[in-house]
Amino acid sequence: AQSVTQLGSHVSVSEGALVLLRCNYSSSVPPYLFWYVQYPNQGLQLLLKYTSAATLVKGINGFEAEFKKSETSFHLTKPSAHMSDAAEYFCAVRGSQGNLIFGKGTKLSVKP
Amino acid sequence: NAGVTQTPKFQVLKTGQSMTLQCAQDMNHEYMSWYRQDPGMGLRLIHYSVGAGITDQGEVPNGYNVSRSTTEDFPLRLLSAAPSQTSVYFCASFPGAPGSPLHFGNGTRLTVT
Numbered sequence: 001a002q003s004v005t006q007l008g009s010h011v012s013v014s015e016g017a018l019v020l021l022r023c024n025y026s027s028s029v030p031p032y033l034f035w036y037v038q039y040p041n042q043g044l045q046l047l048l049k050y051t052s053a054a055t056l057v058k059g060i061n062g063f064e065a066e067f068k069k070s071e072t073s074f075h076l077t078k079p080s081a082h083m084s085d086a087a088e089y090f091c092a093v094r095g096s097q098g099n100l101i102f103g104k105g106t107k108l109s110v111k112p
Numbered sequence: 113n114a115g116v117t118q119t120p121k122f123q124v125l126k127t128g129q130s131m132t133l134q135c136a137q138d139m140n141h142e143y144m145s146w147y148r149q150d151p152g153m154g155l156r157l158i159h160y161s162v163g164a165g166i167t168d169q170g171e172v173p174n175g176y177n178v179s180r181s182t183t184e185d186f187p188l189r190l191l192s193a194a195p196s197q198t199s200v201y202f203c204a205s206f207p208g209a210p211g212s213p214l215h216f217g218n219g220t221r222l223t224v225t
Contacts, residue, residue, distance in 0.1 A: 043202060043216045045216075098160075098162065098206075098208065101157075102155040
């Protein structure tokens with residue numbers, strides 16, 4: 001069965017600093033992986049997805065993620081944080097029935 | 113292009129009341145699903161459907177019913193609301209290809225007193 005673990009329920013960075021949000025997955029088949037962002041009181045917006053075409057995936061708003069099979073990881077990064085990046089981020093893996101299985105989320109705070 | 117539309121946006125119920133959360137999509141997606149979001153729990157799957165007339169249970173189905181009579185609509189029914197069902201509910205759809213992302217509605221915030 002597929003599962004996702006997000007390390008750190010809260011991450012705080014200074015504006016301009018590197019953002020690193022960690023995601024580890026478990027899957028018995030080659031995974032399809034996704035990162036979503038949720039701004040306060042809004043729905044979920046797709047940041048990027050991994051579908052085996054390339055291990056380094058670029059998404060919107062300057063975010064990217066690298067798929068590492070040996071580490072079963074799909075960490076999300078951004079070189080320089082902006083105040084507008086403050087949100088909750090969810091990593092997800094596609095389940096066997098087609099649904100997405102989500103991690104518990106990481107809230108990102110950005111300090112001025 | 114409306115995408116996934118959920119109504120209502122907010123709802124307050126008393127314990128024991130019933131209600132239906134509406135979800136409609138205009139993208140001709142075969143797959144639709146309902147999630148609930150609770151603080152610190154992420155999103156948990158309630159029910160899903162892989163096409164009209166086909167529904168199945170997810171991780172937390174108790175207390176909820178669904179039906180899928182058309183491709184476009186996937187309502188979620190709360191039969192007898194309980195305070196434990198206080199949550200934010202999201203409807204989502206995708207066309208079925210494994211690499212396709214879920215498209216989410218804007219959510220319904222439900223409070224049961």
